[in-house]
Amino acid sequence: MSSNSDPTFGPLTRLSDDEEMFRQAIRDFAEAEIAPLVHDMDARAEFDRSLLPKFAELGLFGIDVPEQYGGAGGTFFMSVLAVEEMSRVDASTSVVIDVHNTLAIVAVKQFGSAALHAKYLPRLAAGEVGAYALSEANSGSDAFALECRAEQRGDQWVLNGQKLWITNGNEADLFVVFATVDPSKGYKGITGFVVERGFPGFTVGKKEDKLGLRASSTTELLFENCAVPAENLIGEIGKGYKVAIETLNAGRIGIGAQMVGVAQGALDATLKYVQERQQFGKAIGDFQGVQFQLAQAWTELQAARLLVYNAARLRDAGQAHMVEGAMAKLYASEAAGRITSLCVDLYGGYGFTKEYPVEKYYRDAKIGTIYEGTSNMQLQTIAKAILTP
Numbered sequence: 001m002s003s004n005s006d007p008t009f010g011p012l013t014r015l016s017d018d019e020e021m022f023r024q025a026i027r028d029f030a031e032a033e034i035a036p037l038v039h040d041m042d043a044r045a046e047f048d049r050s051l052l053p054k055f056a057e058l059g060l061f062g063i064d065v066p067e068q069y070g071g072a073g074g075t076f077f078m079s080v081l082a083v084e085e086m087s088r089v090d091a092s093t094s095v096v097i098d099v100h101n102t103l104a105i106v107a108v109k110q111f112g113s114a115a116l117h118a119k120y121l122p123r124l125a126a127g128e129v130g131a132y133a134l135s136e137a138n139s140g141s142d143a144f145a146l147e148c149r150a151e152q153r154g155d156q157w158v159l160n161g162q163k164l165w166i167t168n169g170n171e172a173d174l175f176v177v178f179a180t181v182d183p184s185k186g187y188k189g190i191t192g193f194v195v196e197r198g199f200p201g202f203t204v205g206k207k208e209d210k211l212g213l214r215a216s217s218t219t220e221l222l223f224e225n226c227a228v229p230a231e232n233l234i235g236e237i238g239k240g241y242k243v244a245i246e247t248l249n250a251g252r253i254g255i256g257a258q259m260v261g262v263a264q265g266a267l268d269a270t271l272k273y274v275q276e277r278q279q280f281g282k283a284i285g286d287f288q289g290v291q292f293q294l295a296q297a298w299t300e301l302q303a304a305r306l307l308v309y310n311a312a313r314l315r316d317a318g319q320a321h322m323v324e325g326a327m328a329k330l331y332a333s334e335a336a337g338r339i340t341s342l343c344v345d346l347y348g349g350y351g352f353t354k355e356y357p358v359e360k361y362y363r364d365a366k367i368g369t370i371y372e373g374t375s376n377m378q379l380q381t382i383a384k385a386i387l388t389p
């Protein structure tokens with residue numbers, strides 16, 4: 001007999017008692033505390049920082065950080081559940097928690113030394129927000145063409161250069177930053193560091209004005225002779241490419257979860273609307289043409305969720321999940337694009353206005369096919385794996 005707490009049996013969507021309690025707590029929090037702020041945050045393109053201490057209270061800053069460092073001692077899967085539930089209400093709010101847990105913490109926890117764990121995991125778990133800085137103006141998909149320089153001077157590293165598109169730029173206290181110690185070495189020069197907001201020579205630059213995910217800050221970072229202590233190196237010198245890739249292998253599962261949440265939020269609203277809106281003397285949801293569209297969307301959403309949960313469960317089981325994460329992110333973001341577009345269509349003219357929630361879900365879904373590797377980059381990862389003999 002399978003038990004409810006034994007994840008070995010049953011459908012991937014079946015949650016253990018702990019997972020279900022956690023999911024419900026996040027849903028209740030998102031509906032009570034985030035939902036009332038969403039419209040205003042989106043309109044002002046500004047994250048409401050009053051949410052940060054509330055995230056800390058819920059343990060959202062250290063979901064899978066071990067308890068010895070002040071974390072909640074949960075799983076990566078729980079981070080994914082949190083991101084999904086928060087995204088159902090607001091993708092800008094969820095990305096704060098997503099980048100913090102599935103990128104910044106993953107990089108420090110998986111690759112940092114014991115000293116780095118002791119120095120930063122307690123701070124991250126307590127609510128100092130994390131960010132992940134790989135992209136630059138001339139290196140996006142070709143991330144390892146980055147130009148930001150790191151030079152060893154005595155017992156310090158000195159960073160010079162600029163980063164672009166950095167999520168949580170305005171809120172973050174701790175930044176995982178990739179720079180090259182020797183551009184002539186190509187990807188083998190890339191090295192990761194933890195940079196604190198207060199380090200001399202570090203400043204946060206311009207914030208982007210975006211189509212969607214408007215309340216999430218996306219900023220430039222500037223390094224001008226920024227001094228970083230030697231012990232803030234993440235992993236080994238010249239092995240930052242491995243840190244960057246493997247961290248993104250985890251992060252992409254989080255983005256898949258974000259897209260599942262966005263699509264779910266849009267569909268939940270639409271399923272209600274089609275049963276209320278009358279045309280030709282009946283609810284538009286009574287038309288078989290509309291029902292079939294919704295059934296297709298529901299099926300795609302469930303397929304996306306299964307891919308995301310599978311990749312997250314594989315990660316927690318210590319198994320390979322690079323391809324599964326790429327497929328989850330690819331499929332979930334493409335499906336979220338189709339589903340949110342359908343939702344706007346089914347709301348008709350009202351769907352095109354800001355009075356109803358679906359236009360925002362539609363705008364927010366677009367980022368899923370771009371960040372943490374575009375859809376083409378996910379296809380490249382999957383193709384490489386299946387074409388290798």
Ligand SMILES: Cc1cc2nc3c(=O)[nH]c(=O)nc-3n(C[C@H](O)[C@H](O)[C@H](O)COP(=O)(O)OP(=O)(O)OC[C@H]3O[C@@H](n4cnc5c(N)ncnc54)[C@H](O)[C@@H]3O)c2cc1C
Pocket residue numbers: 099132133134135139140141142164165166167168210213218367370371372373374375376377
């Ligand atoms: C809102 C937002 C938040 C972000 N947050 C972060 C963050 O926190 N940290 C961070 O480091 N970065 C972040 N990014 C950057 C993001 O990861 C990059 O924008 C993304 O990787 C794409 O890079 P690019 O913009 O330079 O596009 P490009 O690499 O110039 O790509 C442009 C187009 O060309 C295609 N293309 C490129 N090369 C190939 C190829 N070989 N084969 C086929 N097609 C190809 C791409 O698929 C894409 O369609 C963020 C971006 C945005 C918009």
